[in-house]
Amino acid sequence: MKTPMQGLPFLYKRLAYVALNVTDINKSIAFYSGQLGLNVHVERQGEKVGLRCDQYAMSLVLYQEDVAGLRRVCFQVASTEDLQLAKAHFQSRSYECWDIPGTEIEFLNIAGGFRVHEPITGVTFEYIDCMVEPPKVLDQSLAKIQRLGHVVIRTNKLDEAWAVMNNDFGLLSSDFVVDKAVWARCYPNPFHHSFAMVKSDSPGLHHVNFMVSEIDDVGRARNRLINAGVDIVFGPGRHMPSGSVFLYFLDPDGMTAEFSFGMEEFPEENPREARMLENSAQTMDLWGGMPKPEFCKRGEIAGPEFNE
Incomplete structure (x- = not known):
């Protein structure tokens, strides 16, 4: 059995955000903000919107699509070095890695990162090393x-x-x-x-x-x-x-x-x-x-x- 400090390819920091496909983005915004208490941080841009629930800019991303479901899962790693280690590790295991498109970088409030698709689960995972922490205080009047x-x-x-x-x-x-x-x-x-x-x-x-x-x-x-x-x-x-x-x-x-x-x-x-x-x-x-x-x-x- 591997021990935590021996054999792990890179270190994580946290689960950063989850991206969901939804069939009526306006209803979903109203639900996640008006019923659960997430704050809209990035106003709707075309067919997507970003919501936050902690000190970081993004906790949940909603995309308008025909079929509802899980679009991707984003992890923040412990450092820039760990991001490089993670990408090299996945490539060494024959995973195809691709950089996050430039059109998404500003929207997601990140400096960059990469994505990797895991074929057994079918999940697309995203790895980043940092995310913007906005100065605006969260409105937690509905839920903390x-x-x-x-x-x-x-x-x-x-x-x-x-x-x-x-x-x-x-x-x-x-x-x-x-x-x-x-x-x-x-x-x-x-x-x-x-x-x-x-x-x-x-x-x-x-x-x-x-x-x-x-x-x-x-x-x-x-x-x-x-x-x-x-x-x-x-x-x-x-x-x-x-x-x-x-x-x-x-x-x-x-x-x-x-x-x-x-x-x-x-x-x-x-x-x-x-x-x-x-x-x-x-x-x-x-x-x-x-x-x-x-x-x-x-x-x-x-x-x-x-x-x-």
């Missing part, structure tokens, strides 16, 4: 979102996909559920998971998570969303793997989003071993809740973005 927490996908090739994400992408396992799921962190980021995969016959987006600062944000969101006619599909409850209190709900395209409070954090040195947890309903909710059938069922994974 702490950060973009994680993104989870569905895959019908869980074992093969995890082998790639571990060996080629350098993610570390935090927990497994028997023949069902793996939660992964991006070292040395301490959070239990920034990326996860769930076994499913229908590959696609599982959900996107936003971590809130207070447990009351979860309760207030539940009531606010119910009053707005938004479907709550799971929770409130508490996950066994991360210890998080959660609430899942559907966006205008039926894709699942999550508010969560609290998460286990791993030390850089001598972290605990990943656990193999029972595949049971109680593992997913220690409070005994059950998800609705619509939970985490919508959202296609888009193909690679060689040109924009």
